[in-house]
Each structure stands twice: as structure tokens, then as C-alpha cells.
Amino acid sequence: MIWIFAKKTLFKRYTHQISITMETLTLTPAECEEETISISSKPIETLTLTPAECEEEVIIVEKNRYAAGKIYKLVCTDGHYYIGSTITALNYRLNNHKQSSKKELNRPVYVYINIIGWDDVEIELVEKYSCKSKEELLKKEDEYIQKGKGDKLCLNFMRAHVTPEESAKRMKEYYEKNKEKILEYHKKYTAENRDNILTYKKEYREKNAEAIADYNKKYVAEHAEEVKERKDKYYEEKKDEILAVNRLYVETHKETVNAYKLKWAKEKYAKLAPAKKAAHDAKTAARVLRDKTSVTCTCGGTYLPHHKNRHAESKKHLKFATA
């Protein structure tokens, strides 16, 4: 027997659960015989869970239903067949199919069987496949479906299991093939639900404002060049429109625009003021220094800059000049 231990939240939707919250649970190696799953990386040989652990982490013990997995075949007397998988008894599954065929009238397999009638259909076991999850079981089922691909007698029109890559590829192919139809539908839907969509978008933006801002900031930081390119391209393409809109706004919102202009000018001044003052102070300091530094004349004498004229008339300089 295989047991699976899981956090309560993951298994909420299951119905057969045994609560072990109040008692210590011990499983012997025999009970864990086919065990493959460990809790909190604790390998399960002998597993003992204390009440505290039970309460905190592991609350539900569930018998693994996929241990009873099986692949079956619905076989019609005329040779048509349908591959499926189940964890229930085969006759129980057959009854399920019969019930479903009354409701899912468009499912290809039922379209066909509803024509020939269930009296000509039998269920057969293909393979017992004990596994651990629905995904595993569906993968196995899909192997059989793939084998019947192209077989005219096979009534499986849907894959049982597709990998995310396959799924993405198929989605893309579907989109390419039905592009026009999809766009048309989208357009129609958007037009008909415009108000609802706008309200929803607005509410969403308000509710997630912070997260959106963070995301945008991060995105722009990581894709700086790309963003700039896109912006430039957009501007180039829509230049006339953008400029016209801007002009119209300026004309119709003069007061607001002027108030903004004033605000920007003040902000710009406040931002630039310290640098301007520093430059001015530096210039003054240089001038003061220059004024204090004596100049050496060709006559060999020295003078301060503002005494240049006085020096030119000094005895020493005149003597040198007339020599």
C-alpha cells in the first residue's frame, strides 16, 4: 500500500482523509513498503510523526488512489475503440461513460457510440498501471492514444497528456490557423463589454498599483535599450498625432500648463542653484587669488595686477625702458 503525506492545503479538495492531528503516527517499514514520498526530506523507512509535526505540517494521510490506476479500452463490436484511464473498477467507469454520454453530446466518442448504442460496446482492461499521480496515469494513457494515432477505428480525438511545450506549440498553431476568427471575436467581445472591461481594468490597476509599478520599474531597468527603441519607434510612427494632441491640450488647459511650467522652472532652479553658486564662488576665489598674486615684469621688478600703471611709471621700470 502506498501512502501519501501532504500538507493539508494541497489536499483540501479530497474527500477521503484521515485526520491524525491528535496522535503520534508510526508506520512500520512493511507499511511503507512501496513508499516513495518523503516528508520534509525525511526518508520514509520507519516514519514517526509527533503530534506537533502532525499539527504543523502533516495533517492528512491519504491512501494513494493512483495505485489502482489502469488503462482501459471501450471496444465497439465494429472495431472502433476508445482508450481511457481510471482508478475505479472498470464496470463502474463504463457506467460513468454511459451517464456522461447523455450530457456531453458533442464529445466525438459519444457522438459515435450514441449512434451505434451502448449495447455494442464493452470495456476491456489494457494494462494495470499502479502509479503515484494523475499526471503519470495520463501520460501512460497518452502513450496508448499516440499508438492509435491515424487509426481510423480510434475514437480518441484528444490527447490525454501534453507537455507544456507541446501545449504552447499547439496553441500557437491554433492561433495562426484561426487568427482572423479570433481577432474578430475579440473585437466583438471588447466592443460589447467595453464598460465592464474598463471597470475591471481600473479596479485591477488600483488594487495592484504597487506591484504593477514595481514590475514596470524592474522591466524598464532590465530592458532599457529595448524600451527606448520601442518608444522611439512609437514616437516616429505617431509623431503627428502625438504633437496634435499635445497642442490641443496646451490650448485648452492654459492655466494648468502655466502652473506646471512655473513649478518646473522653480524645481529646475532649485536643482541647479547649488551648482551655479559653487561656480560663482570658484570664479570669485580665482579672481581674488589672481589679484593677490604679483606679476614679474620684463624690467625684473614685480607688481600686483592693480598696480600695473603705477609700476609703469616707477623709476625702475622707466630706467629699464629708456636704457
Ligand SMILES: [Zn+2]
Ligand atoms: Zn617693469
